[in-house]
Amino acid sequence: MKKIFLITFMIVCISVMQVCAFSPYVSYNQHFKSVNKTAKIVLIDMNNQTIKPKVARAHEKIASADSLKHMTDSKKTDSNRVIGGINGTYFSAYDGSNLPYGTLIEDGKVVHVGNYGSVMGFTADNKMIIDNLNITIDGYINDEKQFYAWGLNHPRTEKDAIVVYTEEYGEAISAKTGKAIMVENGVVKYIVENKDNLWASKNGLIIVFNEEVAYLADRFKVGDIVSYKCNFESKNIDQTIEGNVQWDDVTCAIGAGPSLIIDGKITANGAQEGFWESKINTSRAQRSFIGYTYENKLVMGTVSNANLKELAQICKEMNLKGAMCMDGGASSSLYYQGKYITAPGRNINNALVFTEEIVNQ
Template sequence: MIVAPDNRVSFARLEVEIKGGINGSEEWPNNWYAWDVNRNFPDPQAIVIFTPSFGQVMREPAATTVAVRRGRVVSIQPGPVPVPQDGYVIGFGPGAGQIAERFRVGDTVQVRFIFRDRGENTLIPSRGVRHILQAGPLLVRNGANVAHLSRDAWRDPKFFLKSSRSFCGADRNGRLVLGTACGVTMDGLAEVLVKLGLSDAFALDGGASAGLYCQGRYLVRPGRKLSNCLALIVHPEPRVPIRLRGEDLQVPGFLKPPGVTMVPLRGIFECLGAEVGWNQASQEIVIALGERSIVLRCGSRSAFAAGKKVELPLPPEIRGGKTFVPLRFVVESLGLKVVWDEAAQRVDLY
């Protein structure tokens, strides 16, 4: 399932190819590739990218690990390393040493993801992808039952028995539909979803793992304690993805009335090489970027940039331990260029 920047969903038998380059080139010997993202892989040939979203210590592949910060290699060493908040780690299995040897400390590194619909044999533009959820088997495609377990290599006998099953799908308007059905086979679930008017759908989990929780209570209670879930959270304001000089920020901005885009202060300034500090005595945020200094205070619309007082359209605010400031302030204090990418529904800063 693909979630687009406008939050509409689409479905595909998805293939993802990860390609990379070194120092601006993808030609040999500067080309590299990866098998997957944020997945511990024991295969000796594996090459995996670990990002801050992994949320835990990487284990393998780790015969060689290349740490990248702000698009540049900062370390190459054997064994697991912490994933930097402003970058990622490329882990290489012992059989992938010939690829790891292409990297040097100080090299710039590029990575891109190629999305392909295997069923339609078509490319999916990356700018039309915000999130991807992979699961299966595929049950409904274009309003028809396409459940074919043997063809899709789902051969475990439990998939052919009646059980509780959860699913994810979309109606013909591209709206997301989540649900759980009790006492059905995969084919039976597909037939139910077709009758419900879903355009596309696939199975998530089943048996004791199938549960549905909404508005503070279980609609379907799982048969055991669960370690994970697929959660939909309604944000109070529209989220705004941000890309700074070609790199996506981990924390998106948000749109706040009367139409002010608020962006993560630390994420932007640290990616530019600035030092961000906190003055406990004065309760002020102090930013040093080369010869420029910026001082601001949460809750106050007054800030100082290069010694000059600046009035903000809205005061900085803290959410989830992160400080957000108006986009206009970032642009004016750093001289950045702003471009609104309509197709990706994203703010690009250069």
């Protein structure tokens, strides 16, 4: 009987070693004695260029909600396989609006701006960065800078707000108390005032000027060429140093926070990053996190009943170069190879998903 057990044990060990040796991704649990917590972890080798990170939005909209499973599985195509995914940024889960709060970048295009917390970005060749990121938006009329926007694809009620909406918004847009510039293929087609139920066309955008700044819409006329540019300001990662990942090179990103580790140093200070709720900053709760190693390996995981400092300690013991929180509590969820490792308590707004391209042998 002992011999049978020994043989079985050896077979299991060899199988695990083979998975770790030959697969660019693996799932495991790890206990951390220092905080008496167990993390459920997925490790992905981003040096493998067949691995592709993707932001998934619920129903391909900005303000919607769906299951992590459905959003992750929706990224499967005939030419890839889905590895898994983790829940994304915070969103308005209680008022029915389902609006996200964090920054989202897809295929090199900023589709939502959230200037607080932290952002994790990926370049086209899978280099990674986590930092506090501020995005400003400059607007151009006939190639001259003529305006700026407060935000992108996120309604603002302030009377002096200016917001750009793109086709990714996927919902009706209101300029009920202001003016809207409606652009198609880079050219102003219409200028409307005090209108509801406006929709950004494919390859188009709408710029809404709320009531106190509606006069700025007078700078536009039908036929003008209009564009905007997002500018990136990284707080801690010096963008002038050769070798550091540049935000201008990031093609996929998702923002949440607070950060746990930036450039190898523990941060974990929610108040400094714009968070004020105790359930984020100090309380113990179900937590989701993502990070990366010095060897360019991606880590995504969940930990139950942990506070911010405990989660940062876990990431430090894993020797992560960068790490940050995702949305937690009922949103916290981790999905791997068709199954939940951590099941969510509600539908979520967005997710970070990883796929593997199928290479013909």
